[in-house]
Amino acid sequence: MSKDPYKDLKITKGAVVRPGTTLVNKTGSWRSERPIVDHEKCVGCGNCEKFCPDMAIKEMENGRFEVDLEYCKGCGICAEECPVKAIEMEKEER
Amino acid sequence: MGDDRFNHEEDLFCPGHRACPGCGAALTSKFVTEVTGPNTIMSMPTGCMEVTTTPYPESAWGISWIHNIFENAAAVAGGIERAYRSFKRRGKKGYTDYDDVNFVVLAGDGATFDIGIRSLSGMMERGHDVLYICYDNEAYMNTGIQRSSSTPIGASTTTSPAGKESLGEDIHKKDMPSIAAAHGLEYIATASIAYPEDFKKKVEKALEIEGPKYIQIFAPCPRGWRHESKNSIKIARLAVETGLYPIYEMENGEITNVKKLKERKPVEEYLKAQGRFKHLFKQEGGDKVVEELQSIADHNAKKIGIDK
Numbered sequence: 001m002s003k004d005p006y007k008d009l010k011i012t013k014g015a016v017v018r019p020g021t022t023l024v025n026k027t028g029s030w031r032s033e034r035p036i037v038d039h040e041k042c043v044g045c046g047n048c049e050k051f052c053p054d055m056a057i058k059e060m061e062n063g064r065f066e067v068d069l070e071y072c073k074g075c076g077i078c079a080e081e082c083p084v085k086a087i088e089m090e091k092e093e094r
Numbered sequence: 095m096g097d098d099r100f101n102h103e104e105d106l107f108c109p110g111h112r113a114c115p116g117c118g119a120a121l122t123s124k125f126v127t128e129v130t131g132p133n134t135i136m137s138m139p140t141g142c143m144e145v146t147t148t149p150y151p152e153s154a155w156g157i158s159w160i161h162n163i164f165e166n167a168a169a170v171a172g173g174i175e176r177a178y179r180s181f182k183r184r185g186k187k188g189y190t191d192y193d194d195v196n197f198v199v200l201a202g203d204g205a206t207f208d209i210g211i212r213s214l215s216g217m218m219e220r221g222h223d224v225l226y227i228c229y230d231n232e233a234y235m236n237t238g239i240q241r242s243s244s245t246p247i248g249a250s251t252t253t254s255p256a257g258k259e260s261l262g263e264d265i266h267k268k269d270m271p272s273i274a275a276a277h278g279l280e281y282i283a284t285a286s287i288a289y290p291e292d293f294k295k296k297v298e299k300a301l302e303i304e305g306p307k308y309i310q311i312f313a314p315c316p317r318g319w320r321h322e323s324k325n326s327i328k329i330a331r332l333a334v335e336t337g338l339y340p341i342y343e344m345e346n347g348e349i350t351n352v353k354k355l356k357e358r359k360p361v362e363e364y365l366k367a368q369g370r371f372k373h374l375f376k377q378e379g380g381d382k383v384v385e386e387l388q389s390i391a392d393h394n395a396k397k398i399g400i401d402k
Contacts, residue, residue, distance in 0.1 A: 005151040005152050005153075006151070018151070018153065019153055019155055019156045019157070019159075020102070020103075020105070020108040020153065020154070020155070020156045021108075021151070021152045021153055022108050022109070022110030022111050022112075022147065022149075022152045022153065022154040023102060023108055023109065023110045024110065024152065025110040025111075025112070025152065026110070027109065027110055027111075027112070030115065050290055051121065051290075051327055053113065053115075053116065053117050053118075053120040053121045053124065053326075054109045054111075054115075054120070055102065055105050055107070055108065055109045055124065056109055058100055058101075060099065066099065066100075068097055068099075068100040068109070069097070070097050070100075070109075071109035071110060073114075073115035073116075074115060075115030075116035075316075075323035075324060075326075076115075076116070076322070076323060076324030077116055077323070077324055077326060077327055079324065080324040080325065080327065080328060081327055089324075
């Protein structure tokens with residue numbers, strides 16, 4: 001965890017010098033519904049990735065769109081904006 | 095760290111930020127960084143995006159980012175721009191690539207329409223090379239959904255609550271793009287998160303222009319507008335399709351490049367999708383407010399020329 005901002009934390013004069021460090025905060029724990037992608041139905045338009053406010057859907061090297069469950073907050077925008085309804089929201093069970 | 099299949103190294107706006115699920119402003123931030131690239135200095139006043147993206151000592155930003163109080167985001171951005179220009183003129187090491195640096199302000203509607211309008215006006219008047227982007231979620235969401243001068247008529251907020259004696263906000267939304275236009279800006283645009291390509295094109299175009307620029311983007315807030323988080327994009331689209339939030343560009347005072355509509359939808363469709371307007375369909379006199387909102391949409395259509 002080289003990017004952990006809490007390690008060796010000294011109080012500076014109001015400056016955050018380490019960019020992109022909110023990554024330590026796993027917002028996936030907020031989720032009450034998780035998106036399930038049906039790769040058979042998917043046409044690869046990329047709407048889900050485009051409209052994700054949490055950068056939690058990415059196109060993989062094999063062209064598949066996968067959900068990063070560590071950060072997905074389960075807002076459901078991807079399922080709503082999918083033109084072929086290839087994403088379904090499923091109740092999260094813990 | 096985390097799931098190895100996912101690489102967030104290239105995200106200039108990183109996940110892990112504390113914005114609510116389905117946040118329109120977070121989407122705006124993502125779109126902005128996708129266009130500006132890393133060589134950008136962003137000044138941001140207090141607001142939802144400031145609070146949710148930078149809980150000390152974390153930062154969601156992959157670009158240079160500075161926070162300042164509500165009043166002076168534009169002034170700070172202007173100061174940075176002038177300092178860069180000065181350093182470059184004096185040949186200071188590391189500042190000679192001035193032309194490639196983007197100076198951007200990203201502010202909410204409270205900081206733009208109300209509290210920061212003085213410094214914004216000053217920045218526009220002095221002609222700093224700054225792109226000012228306002229994410230318009232039509233109230234002070236960060237502090238608990240208080241009305242701002244961007245709140246549309248009829249909307250229920252915590253300081254304009256709907257109840258026995260009230261039908262929600264009773265003052266019209268301020269026409270901020272026209273105020274910016276009165277400063278003689280070369281480029282002004284409105285956009286919506288429902289049309290990211292359009293917005294990104296506008297940001298790209300604005301960054302190429304020297305001098306002050308103003309872009310206002312419609313960004314729904316599921317928490318404040320009382321709608322399901324999944325409907326953020328749908329509602330943003332409806333606002334455009336009903337004519338309540340026209341998308342256009344204004345170049346040297348002339349309205350150009352309007353998003354035209356074949357058939358405008360009735361405003362009810364947009365209003366019924368949100369809890370902040372639900373009293374308009376239950377309370378007595380609500381129909382009058384709906385009519386008024388429809389007349390605003392009609393007026394927009396005429397003034398800006400939305401209808402095909």
